[in-house]
Every structure is written in structure tokens, then in C-alpha cells.
Amino acid sequence: MKRKITLKHIARELDVSISTVSKALKNSPEISKDTREKVQAFARLYNYKPNNIAISLKNKRTRNIGVIIPDIVHHFFTTVFRGIEHYANDRGYNVIVCVSDESFDKEVVNMELLANGSIDGFIMALSAETQQKQDFNHLKELGEQGIPLVLFDRVTSEVACDKVIIDDQAAAQMATQRLIDSGKKRIALFTTESFLNVSAKREAGYRRALEKSGLGVDDNLIIRLPHQFEEETLSAAFFESQEFDAVLCVNEIFAIRAMRIAQELQRDIPGEISFIGFTDGLLSKYANPGLTAIAQHGEEMGRVAAELLIDRVEEEDDLEQELPPYRTCIIPVSLIERESTQLAPSKN
Amino acid sequence: MKRKITLKHIARELDVSISTVSKALKNSPEISKDTREKVQAFARLYNYKPNNIAISLKNKRTRNIGVIIPDIVHHFFTTVFRGIEHYANDRGYNVIVCVSDESFDKEVVNMELLANGSIDGFIMALSAETQQKQDFNHLKELGEQGIPLVLFDRVTSEVACDKVIIDDQAAAQMATQRLIDSGKKRIALFTTESFLNVSAKREAGYRRALEKSGLGVDDNLIIRLPHQFEEETLSAAFFESQEFDAVLCVNEIFAIRAMRIAQELQRDIPGEISFIGFTDGLLSKYANPGLTAIAQHGEEMGRVAAELLIDRVEEEDDLEQELPPYRTCIIPVSLIERESTQLAPSKN
DNA sequence: GGAGATCACGAAAACGTTTTCGTGTTAATA
């Protein structure tokens, strides 16, 4: 087992000083051509690679970024993650992931662990519990410590930092409007408890579209399902007690389950009932019939988030160059039409 | 912006030495009760947290583990990842993820980057390209450098290390046998190019079941689809040119697509054709009809992989305690029955 | 009251780099 070789070994072997080796490897003009070549040849021969940890300690920069997400087995988050990872890698950064499991405590613990030198900045989406508690002290502290933070998707106006979101309200309004345009009159909304920021905004957009079009909102058509979805919660009963001709769902699972119940009740899709779901994931694509979905372009979101973060991390190196103000990027959504709807062509 | 406080700051402030502070914080009996309490109070007040990087440099242990997977937007891999992450966190480790995108080069580059001090060991599944090239030098080098490695799912016998797999052959054989037991006589196999280790093994299991039961293998019933699945590849033509009454698919997507074609051709599922797919993911669960699937228990796989790795990492600390031999853990699969089959009760 | 033990603490090396600031040698210049 050949141990890793260090500058010190090379120096001793070649009978020069550590500083000379270090400079020679960086091609410093301070070192003679002869010595440089000798050192570089030796280094290559023994496959010398500098120790990342030592460099991090010296530079106070790790080239690691911390990503904290509520769940990893979740199509949207993994999509964002892929965007982050690709962009970060291209700029020479590695990604450390922690999963909060929607728990406030795990979020705090994980962040504190990483904040002590392991990373140069954070990218995260708030856990459900954090949004419920509205406790953001751990995030505010980052600011005081000078650790950059980018929030995506699940954000809060309580903390000042860069953000990347979609315009949930506009997206929901657009989708609802498209259903209205296609002739639907009674549109239901399947959503979650409203402490989730995104759900609240989507509901607002849904309401707005109905009001603007003069159809008005019937609160009986809005049903709120628990965040941790249980199969029985969404039952056929609702389909039989209420009349509606379209459904907007704040996520894929709700939509898929709802479609299945409709099929069991022999309702025609999209004729009798149309369905649109948020988040264009695997389920939407492979459902039968295919589910019309609002694509959030997670990969693009991740790319932008990583770019904002790394830019800020690297700007901080230039001491006292004043930092740009915090930005909020809005990633445009798009509506992917499939068989669960029969929409008129878009006006745009 | 209050900068992070260090041992040196505390020492200066309290007019003691750095060593005293360090020991006091660790409750060393060498330090008087008075001094300990004074130091600890001060540290708490200023929220002192030791710098991870400095500790890593000192201990030559980072408490990070590197995970390299071919794709993150992939249900099975994220499931494994969740198992790794949870277990690692419980033991005080963080996880750095890199995605190889099924590319040999990215796999090598990412590993080299992390191997220079950033991590204590690797957990990985081979990229498709690596399996195709059969080039494992980057993995063998890890061994020489004394960096522990655990391979899962996509493994190779070429490198000596701990491994976690499912018994793909036995699983495929079991599933095929169950189809036979339920009265099916002509069972098709939808698989990928065979350079993927797992596909090859699953095919072997399929063949074995058919041969043992005396049905024999009809090579016309085996179709090989490209790994990067294109919609058109799997067409109705096959359904019309061949007669078969069941299909075993090496992944979910193939199965879902196949079911859909069968439905379009008005074939009754499971009456006329039954379907079983490998990997029990979201699609299997939410398909209509639900897809009977072979569950690989990714989370358990991840847990075991992380345990093997961390055990080995920590054993290496005890110098010259001889290391245990490499182990291969086989995670049992289970068959999740849904509506795409009508199986007789299992014999076990 | 002196020998040895115990106590409480500090100095310094070490981990592997980078970087600043010498310094001795050689070459160019007046």
C-alpha cells in the first residue's frame, strides 16, 4: 500500500526545499527551468496530487457547496440537484448533500455541521416543518457568519439572500385559465395544507383565474389533502358528491390518484373531466392517459441557483469589492400538454 | 459580520494557552475545574465550533464519504442514496455525491478529485461505459492508496472490495417461475444490451426457469432495447408478430411502455398478457393497472453499503489490527404483486 | 525540611499546503 506522496517527500528526495517544490509545480518563474522540470517529472512519476484538505485550510475555501433538500427520493428535487451538480462540477466544485426529511431539527443540525468549514455556501429548499414553524434563525445566522445562501422553490421572505423560484401563482392561474378557455366551468383544486408556501400561491392563482373569468370560486371544489399522502384520503366519495369537469392538482401524485378514481367511476378523460398536475415528472409522462403537466424545469433552476451561489462565493474573495444586492430569479414554467386535457391552442 | 471564533481567540481573551483551551473543551482532567468551566462558558457564549477542515487535516479523517452514481434522477439510485445518507448521518458522516452520467471519464475525474483527501471512502455503482470498457484501473488504485471502496448493484468481479448486490439471477428466475406457475407458457423478456451486468444475470435467471420447467427458451421472445430508451423502439409490431402471454422486463419503464401498447391493442391485462417489472418504483405503484414488480429494497442496500464502508474506514484506524476479508452482501428481493399479474400463491 | 509525587498548565511539533521575505551566488554595469 503506497501512501500518498506529499511536497515534503518530493523535497527530501530531490534535496530541495518544500517551497521550491511548491513553486516549481506551479511553474513559478522564480524557479530555474532545470529545477522545475526535475520536480515536475518526479511529481508525475509518483503521481503527486495536492491534498485538498490542506489547501482548504490554507485558502479558507473548500470548493464544496452544501445542498440541503427535504427529500431525495423526489423527482423534482433530484432534477434540481442534477442542475446544481452539473454546473458546480463544471466550475470545479463538489456537492455535499444532506436530507432534512422535512424536519426542522435535522435541517438545523445538518447545517451547523456543514457550516463549520466544510462548505463555502448553501443551496437549499426549506423543510415543511421549518415553513410551519416560521423559525429561520439558523438561516439568518449564516448571513452573520458571511456564508452565502441560495434558497430555491421553498423560500421565505424572512431571510435576505439570493432566491430561485417559479412564479407559482402565475403558473396556476395560467393553467386554470387554459382549462377555462377549453370550456370547463367547474374546476376543482386538489391541494395540500396551506402552510406550504407553494401551495398557498398556487391556490391564489387558481382563485384569481376563476374570479377574473367571472366563474367565481366554489370552496366546495377545493380539497386539502395531508402532505404525507395516504391512499384512502382521496376517495371516490368526493367525485360522487360534487360536480366538476376539471381538476388542477398541486402535485403529480394527487393527479394520478385522482385520474385513477375517475377511471374506476367510468368517467371519460378528458371529455367529462380534464386533469392538470404540477410538476412534470415520470408519472405524468408515463401515466395512461398522459397527464398534462406544468413543468418547473428543475434542472434549469438548479443551474441558476448554483451560478448565483458560486458567483457570490467567489466575489467574496475580492475583499471589499462591494457585493451586488440579493437577487430573485424566476424560472418560467411551461405547460406540457398530454391526453388528460383537450386544450384550445394557447393565445400566446 | 462576526467571523468564526477559534481556539486562538479564546486563548488570547482568557489569557491561557491554546492547548489549555483545547483540553478544557474536551473536559480533560488535566485542566482544573475552574479553568474548564471558565473556558466552556466563554466558548458557549461565543458559540465556538471547531473547524472541521483543521480537524480533518490533523486526524487524516474527514468523516465524509464519497458516493458516485450513474444518475441521480433515477428512483432506484435515490433510494439507495437515502439509505446511505441516513446511516452515514447517524454515524456522524457526511455524504459527497458525484454523478458519472454513465460516463467513464466523468467517473474517473470525479474519483480522483475526491480521492485527494476529501473523503474517507467510496460507495459507488459502475457507470454503463465503465462496464462496457471493462477498465477498472481507477478502482484498483484506490486499493493501493488504502482508500476503502464499496460497490453496489453494478459491480465487477475484477476489483477486490466489499460489495452489496441483489441476486439478479435468482430474482429473475423466481419471477419467471411464478409466471409459469400461474399457467403462462410463452413468456417474453424485454431487456437491454447485455454488457450491463445486471441485465445479463437477469436473462440467465429467465432462461434457467424456462429450461427447468421444460418450456424451453424461444429466442424470438427476447428483445433487447437500447439502454437510452427511445419511445419508438418498442413498437406494436412485436406484439403482432409474436405470440406470448407474459412479459418480464428488466426495468420499470420498459414494462410501463409495454403495458400501454398492450392496452392500445385491446389485450386484456393480466388475462391475455401478464407483466412483471424489475425495480419497484413510483411508476409500478401508480400505473394503471398496477405493475407487479420485483422490489430491490434500495434503501436497505444503501444502509448495508454504508455500514460496510464505515466499519472498514474505522477499522483502519487501529493500525495493524488485521482487516477482515472482503464481503459480498446479498440483499433479498421481494415480489410485490399488483394487478398486472394473477399469480398463484407462492410456494414458500 | 527535603525527596518525590501530583497538579495545572504551556511550548512546540505535527497535519500539507501557500506565500512572503530574506539571502547567497552569479552576472551585468560603471
Add this chain to the structure above:
DNA sequence: TATTAACACGAAAACGTTTTCGTGATCTCC
């Protein structure tokens, strides 16, 4: 030939810890 400049390199500090070892001061015991 004396002065300076350029050159090529080394010593040492620094990043923030941990840990070994040394050392004064106090205490115990005969």
C-alpha cells in the same frame, strides 16, 4: 574593481486543530 541587479532558492509563518512532553508550583510523607 566595486556596486548593483537579477537570479535561484530556502526559512518560516500561517491556516486551526490535537497531542506529547516538559516544567514550575504545590502537596504529601517520613
